[in-house]
Amino acid sequence: VGFAVGVAERDQLITGEHVRADDVLIGLPSPGIRSNGYSLARRVLLEVAELPLDGPAYEGAHHSLADELLVPSVIYAPAVLALQRVVDVRAVVHVTGGGLAGNLTRVLPKGLDAEVDPRTWEEPRVFGEIRRLGQIDDAEMRKVFNLGIGMVVVVPASDAFRAIDVLRSNGHRATEIGTVRKGSGEVRFT
Template identity: 55%
Template structure:
């Protein structure tokens, strides 16, 4: 007579999942703001609105780390990829002038390994601390038969709060505005399918990223995303920011088009900022054309602010105070809602 089949026999281990939850609780709690009213492990996160807002509105954003997870898996290093997910989410919502309030993660795995889960959550917690938001919960989903046991994917969403009257509008971007670009030292989370195709096609990850590099290829590809939210939020609160664009998939031109109206154009001067070496390496080894590089990658600019021309120095100094190198990289002219490169 055959024995009963259990959930564990089917590939889902409830006990391991519970162990993973217990491991992550202190990391999540380390991020809590005073507005958090619930505990980790409940059915829903309960968070109060911060004081001081006259007419608060909620701003939400959802994202993941793309195929950067492949690099983490190949290196067996899981404690930074969560930073990337938080960065993708909070840096989206801060473009609306929103203060990141709380974040929830989604971990999907082929098989629960409590140690790896804890490492992933360490990254989420670090990202939340850097962003000033609370990690209030999430989901661990074990997907046997649909994923290999060592496969995983990460995603999350952030919720922030903004003053309704202060929300930026496309019509705010006017002729004469200047674009301030905040530096991105690496790829962040975008273009990894192309970058991996070029750089990881049989090449060991422990080799130098390029000739003379002080980091390995694996270290460079897993470089955590910069989190811009605190600096951008300060800029919105202290200065006249007409728009902010988070430079993700679609590159500079694709994302800047999302924040301007039909009455203006943007001109970008590629000579005005320093392009990190990793982008040159991808272009050379591919080879990948300059047109494709501009369409896919951030090319060293992770966030752009459109501001009046008399605030250039103040915004650049603010960025520097927050640890971000910044440059005036373009200008707004009369036009029809297009973004163009000045060298073309």
């Protein structure tokens, strides 16, 4: 795990303050666990289920559990920078510790909710295995893991199709995963 430091002009920061009801949530996929949730994954997969690191990641897998756990993070910056040049990006959410719910709430202005439909993307199989083997409920999984969405961008509904096209042309399988609605600052999974 590493880090990067950058410089930005204050007037160009994307803070989420311009997020409005009916804006669209666009998810960018993440192929694996990344850097958050390893404590729970280790406990479930290695201690509870006693799976060997050199064995298959799950039934039918053609790669080892070690390879599954070491899938590298995706770099989203070039695609998001390209997106900023053509649409009004109102918020950018890097889904790390706290999962989708915890990270989306950070960009919701007062009086708005995020409605997320988990059926709109394919969850990497490793998360289903952790859920099943550890008997972990969906609410806890959503608090700990990205569940296959590593970044969310929030754009006006009128820009959604264009945003998805730009993100896909930059190598990401972007998909609409939800909508911003009037509410009380919650993230709801539909």
